[in-house]
Amino acid sequence: MSAERVLAISPRKSGTHLLQQLMVRLGYGIYGEPVPPEAGRAAFSLRERVELAERFAAPAEFADVDVRSDTDEFVRRTDRLLVQLGWVWQVRLAARNLSNLDLLMPDADFTMEMSPLAWTRPFNQTPPRLCWIFHSVDIWKMDQRFLHEWTVEGEPRIVLNIRDPRDALVSMVDFFAGEGGLKFRRFxxxxxxGPILQSIPETADRITYALHDPAMPLLADYEAAISLLHHPEVCTVAFEDLVGPRGGGSRDAQVEATRRVVAHVDSGLDPEHLVDTLFDPGSFSFHKGRIGRWREVFTAEHEALFAQRFGHLLKVFGYER
Known part of the structure; x- marks a missing residue:
């Protein structure tokens, strides 16, 4: 039987949609920072929802609703509870750049009183069949109960997705400039x-700006991932492998990368039957989806600036050559 819970770390613009699509094909719902496809929206039985309410909500929040006679209302409230449970685990996992849903969507009515135990219950009491995806986590601030659980029980299974940081930077610049992305509010x-890069008309000048702004999130995402890259219990896959022929890679590399993820989560599915649908131009933040695009837009000055600021990342993650 497949691992019930997976935690995936995928730095911004490293091809998160490819890993997300693979996890959906493996039968997982998606929670976290990317926008999941319709097939990846988690679905839970009434029994699972009852367990969630009992474990994570303050008793008063469900005292006036009966799961059988008021099923629609019960589902609505547990949907709110799931959103807030996600917020709790974003904090406990020390995910960076959290989005405050109450602030972004004030009319959505997410407010619900949580049980104090929500902050101490183990990760294995979160909903099953979920893959949680974050761009970056801080292992020094991560809940130590979670780290102990992962060490002792071996779950959740952790997957790290990486990409040539130069291509990630170009994709990030396009995204912030509104080309193939930034269709939602996130601070x-x-x-x-967004406003800065949208005010710069030329792609080359946007890249120059991004290479000079120390607050651009590329460096933080990749440096936070270095420890996971070297951890023997973390499965690392690369955009260049998962993207396959349609993005400039090879099918053999795509199948092999998929095979490693399948084995890591103990799935019995055949990688050969999974890979052909990973490349999805309809993904929310999809733009170009190609290997080596940085070569088309980097100038000699960009290469020198990147080597100065981020050259160590190329070496650590295997992209120096």
């Missing part, structure tokens, strides 16, 4: 980087 991206 500080939509408040700071």
């Amino acid at each position: 500080p991206e939509s408040a700071v980087f």
Whole structure:
């Protein structure tokens, strides 16, 4: 039987949609920072929802609703509870650049009183069949109960997705500039980087700006991932492998990368039957989806600046050559 819970770390613009699509094909719902496809929206039985309410909500929040006679209302409230449970685990996992849903969507009515135990219950009491995806976590601030659980029980299974940081930077610049992305409000991206890069008309000048702004999130995401890259219990896959022929890679590399993820989560599915649908131009933040695009837009000055600021990342993650 497949691992019930997976935690995936995928730095911004490293091809998160490819890993997300693979996890959906493996039968997982998606929670976290990317926008999941319809097939990846988690679905839970009434029994699972009852367990969630009992474990994580203050008793008063469900005292006036009966799961059988008021099923629609019960589902609505547990949907709210799931959103807030996600917020709790974003904090406990020390995910960076959290989005405050109450602030972004004040009319959505997410407010619900949580049980104090929500902050101490183990990760294995979160909903099953979920893959949680974050761009970056801080292992020094991560809940130590979670780290102990992962060490002792071996779950959740952790997957790290990486990409050539130069291509990630180009994709990030396009995203913040509104080309194939930034169609939603998220701070500080939509408040700071979006307006800045949208005010710069030329791609080359945008890249130059991004290479000079120390607040651009590329460095933080990748440096936070270095420890996971070297951890023997973390499965690392690369955009360049998962993207396959349609993005400039090879099918053999795509199948092999998929095979490693399948084995890591103990799935019995055949990688050969999974890979052909990973490349999805309809993904929310999809733009170009190609290997080596940085070569088309980097100038000699960009290469020198990147080597000065981020050259160590190329070496650590295997992209120096």
